Amino acid sequence: MRGINHDCNKCxxxxxxxxxxxxxxxxxxxxxxxxxxxxxxxxxxxKEKSFKVFIKKKMPVANASRDLISNIRSRIHQDNxxxx
Amino acid sequence: xxxxxxxxxxxxxxxxxxxxxxxxxxxxxxxLFNFAIHLxxxxxxxxxxxxxxxxxxxxxxxxxESGTNGKAWLFKILKNAFIxxxxxxxxxxxxxxxxxxxxxxxAEEGTGVGYLDLNQDIFQGMLGxxxxxxxxxxxxxxxxxxxxxxxxxxxxxEIAKIVDIPIGTVRSRLHRARGMLKGMLEAYASKMGxxx
Numbered sequence: 001m002r003g004i005n006h007d008c009n010k011c012x013x014x015x016x017x018x019x020x021x022x023x024x025x026x027x028x029x030x031x032x033x034x035x036x037x038x039x040x041x042x043x044x045x046x047k048e049k050s051f052k053v054f055i056k057k058k059m060p061v062a063n064a065s066r067d068l069i070s071n072i073r074s075r076i077h078q079d080n081x082x083x084x
Numbered sequence: 085x086x087x088x089x090x091x092x093x094x095x096x097x098x099x100x101x102x103x104x105x106x107x108x109x110x111x112x113x114x115x116l117f118n119f120a121i122h123l124x125x126x127x128x129x130x131x132x133x134x135x136x137x138x139x140x141x142x143x144x145x146x147x148x149e150s151g152t153n154g155k156a157w158l159f160k161i162l163k164n165a166f167i168x169x170x171x172x173x174x175x176x177x178x179x180x181x182x183x184x185x186x187x188x189x190x191a192e193e194g195t196g197v198g199y200l201d202l203n204q205d206i207f208q209g210m211l212g213x214x215x216x217x218x219x220x221x222x223x224x225x226x227x228x229x230x231x232x233x234x235x236x237x238x239x240x241x242e243i244a245k246i247v248d249i250p251i252g253t254v255r256s257r258l259h260r261a262r263g264m265l266k267g268m269l270e271a272y273a274s275k276m277g278x279x280x
Binding site: 021050055060061076 | 098105110114116117118131134135139143213214215216230233234235237239240255266273276
């Protein structure tokens with residue numbers, strides 16, 4: 001059941017802020033008090049959380065090649081040598 | 085002693101700088117390369133961007149305070165190098181900021197004849213997942229904030245500094261970008277067992 005002062009639009013905006021780690025402890029407490037007070041917002045929160053995890057888990061990550069790392073190190077050594 | 089010798093770091097300083105470079109900056113190379121490849125869609129250009137980023141970081145390592153946020157510093161350098169690359173590509177001598185690059189890039193995407201398109205198929209072969217394809221179909225400004233927030237875990241404040249936009253714009257771009265991604269990926273996410 002929604003509380004008297006619950007605002008679904010405001011709560012929806014806060015979901016991303018919470019999931020992105022933008023809240024302090026007090027803001028988190030207020031957020032959960034609000035989201036747990038409304039089944040619609042609670043459901044929205046679970047969906048958003050799940051989608052964020054999905055993106056992070058399913059996104060393939062490209063790694064730098066060993067050649068790139070050794071090229072950088074070699075250029076730095078050349079740079080040091082020139083300065084000595 | 086010549087002026088050059090006076091300005092050059094001593095052997096001890098070089099050794100200390102190299103230790104900081106190896107322990108605090110090099111560990112972020114995979115994250116930087118991943119960011120670069122999602123910006124450029126091209127392995128060679130991503131390699132060049134990352135190399136340029138580290139060389140610049142090395143030249144300015146004296147101004148880097150050990151123990152501070154080296155990852156955010158490197159991402160900001162790379163973002164600026166990306167802008168400079170566009171400035172060269174576009175042969176525009178005047179000051180260019182990220183917003184200009186975004187507009188330029190989006191215009192290129194819109195025509196379907198931008199040079200990025202030449203490499204897009206190769207790139208998608210490398211990272212040919214549905215999620216990657218959806219992300220890479222977003223305009224570069226939206227793609228950037230999703231990568232920085234959801235993949236790299238930067239805070240809104242850090243993203244605002246890296247991209248040079250207000251925090252409110254970070255929030256609104258993330259909101260719009262996620263909306264676009266959801267539109268493209270909801271069915272796929274559901275198939276993979278995630279709630280929608």
